[in-house]
Amino acid sequence: MTDRTHTLSGSLGVGSIVFMVVAAAAPLTVIAGTVPLGIAIGNGAAFPATFALCAAVLMLFAVGFCAMSPHVPNAGAFYTYVERGLGRIAGLGTAFLALATYTAVQLAVYGYIGAVIDGLVQHYGGPALPWWLWSVLVLAVVAVLGYRRIELSSRVLGVLLVCEVAIVLVFDVVVAGSGGAEGPSTALLVPSQIGSGSLGIALMFAVASFIGFEATAVFRDEARDPGRTIPRATYLALLLIGAFYTLSGWAVVTAWGDAGAVTAAGADPGGMLLTTIANYLGAAGGDIAQVLLVTSMFAAILSFHNVLSRYIFALGGSGALPAACGRSHVRHGSPHIGSFAQSVSALVLIAVFALAGMDPVAQVFAWMAGTATLGVLALMALTCLAVVVFFRRSRVDARPWQTQIAPGLGLVGLLVFLWLTITNFPTLIGGSTGLAIGIGAVLVVFFVAGALWARLRRDAVVPVPPAATTAA
Numbered sequence: 001m002t003d004r005t006h007t008l009s010g011s012l013g014v015g016s017i018v019f020m021v022v023a024a025a026a027p028l029t030v031i032a033g034t035v036p037l038g039i040a041i042g043n044g045a046a047f048p049a050t051f052a053l054c055a056a057v058l059m060l061f062a063v064g065f066c067a068m069s070p071h072v073p074n075a076g077a078f079y080t081y082v083e084r085g086l087g088r089i090a091g092l093g094t095a096f097l098a099l100a101t102y103t104a105v106q107l108a109v110y111g112y113i114g115a116v117i118d119g120l121v122q123h124y125g126g127p128a129l130p131w132w133l134w135s136v137l138v139l140a141v142v143a144v145l146g147y148r149r150i151e152l153s154s155r156v157l158g159v160l161l162v163c164e165v166a167i168v169l170v171f172d173v174v175v176a177g178s179g180g181a182e183g184p185s186t187a188l189l190v191p192s193q194i195g196s197g198s199l200g201i202a203l204m205f206a207v208a209s210f211i212g213f214e215a216t217a218v219f220r221d222e223a224r225d226p227g228r229t230i231p232r233a234t235y236l237a238l239l240l241i242g243a244f245y246t247l248s249g250w251a252v253v254t255a256w257g258d259a260g261a262v263t264a265a266g267a268d269p270g271g272m273l274l275t276t277i278a279n280y281l282g283a284a285g286g287d288i289a290q291v292l293l294v295t296s297m298f299a300a301i302l303s304f305h306n307v308l309s310r311y312i313f314a315l316g317g318s319g320a321l322p323a324a325c326g327r328s329h330v331r332h333g334s335p336h337i338g339s340f341a342q343s344v345s346a347l348v349l350i351a352v353f354a355l356a357g358m359d360p361v362a363q364v365f366a367w368m369a370g371t372a373t374l375g376v377l378a379l380m381a382l383t384c385l386a387v388v389v390f391f392r393r394s395r396v397d398a399r400p401w402q403t404q405i406a407p408g409l410g411l412v413g414l415l416v417f418l419w420l421t422i423t424n425f426p427t428l429i430g431g432s433t434g435l436a437i438g439i440g441a442v443l444v445v446f447f448v449a450g451a452l453w454a455r456l457r458r459d460a461v462v463p464v465p466p467a468a469t470t471a472a
Helices: 014-025 027-041 048-071 078-086 088-123 131-147 150-178 199-208 213-222 226-256 258-267 272-317 336-355 360-394 400-428 433-456
Strands: none
Touching: 014 027, 014 150, 014 213, 014 226, 014 272, 027 150, 027 199, 027 226, 027 258, 027 272, 048 078, 048 199, 048 226, 048 360, 048 400, 078 088, 078 272, 078 360, 088 131, 088 272, 088 336, 088 360, 088 433, 131 272, 131 336, 131 360, 150 226, 150 272, 199 360, 199 400, 213 226, 226 258, 226 272, 258 272, 272 336, 336 360, 360 400, 360 433, 400 433
């Protein structure tokens, strides 16, 4: 009969939260997958500059996000911000949209990691097995870590993140020291080259690479000092991700030369980074990078699992989902029921994909990653709008830059990114306009379902007092 059953516990500092959100961004996976694609079908050798552009817009978003953080005591991130600024109906619609978006992120990486592990096992002489077997094995490990206290996940993510970042930074230093194929690339500094090719597709790929940085607020209840920890972690995570992507993307281009990078990316986008690392760090470096690519994706899955579990926990505690979802484990202080629920849902969806015979990369990864990109941009745009409306109505903070100017500019930038994503969405998911419309409709249905549920459940999205129920 204690408040502990409805409270998450932990003592996460800035570093621990940064580890989790940067791990969710999967830095090595981005450099291995997104950078070659951005070079090949985006704006060529200038693609690394789009990371800096996206980081600038997202920093504007972060200013308003952090300014409003002290006025949003609940750990629901996007949906609690939208509820405070735009009302409970829009808030619960946003919550359901977030559940769909982050589920899509996880499923995308589950498909990708299954295929990569299978390729890695065969590379070292192992048997060829269905991709979904490896995905289910990863899911089981993630489920165990998600059930336990958050510090365990934080330590695991910290180790994996340091390893994947280290191999790329070593590569960056070696390339910079050698001068690359033709000397340091300057394409990312030339406006005409930045705007060449398809800048819209390039920005779409770049902004998708930042998915996860905004999840700092989800760990509010487990932060050591939420008022300071969450804003600091948000800014630091965004700066680190943006700088790492820009630097490492530049190193990949420099390693081949501007024209050579475009040719290499077009010929073999999936293997470009591993080939490049092997060229500069030797065969052993390539093998290490291939293994770390798997751990990078595992870290991303674990991070998003933790985010989803806490979304479910917050919704259970607010009355939007069954009350059991809002209970925490009495010993681990974790959202164990939310963790179990989303592990089961992921398992069911992986089974559906497997029975449908879907390709783990061309279909599962591409379709789900496209869904997540569209969803997270909509979530951030709604949150920016909520920040502007909240401060204009409440007048609890009179600082114009933090409460109106920065979030307003961020909203404009995010709407441009959203428009570019919608325009180029068929390209992102394989060229099917019908499929693009279908995926967009699914996200709209989730938002509308949440809004309708808020109208039916008048007590939803309103914090409830701790129930007299003990978690198992």
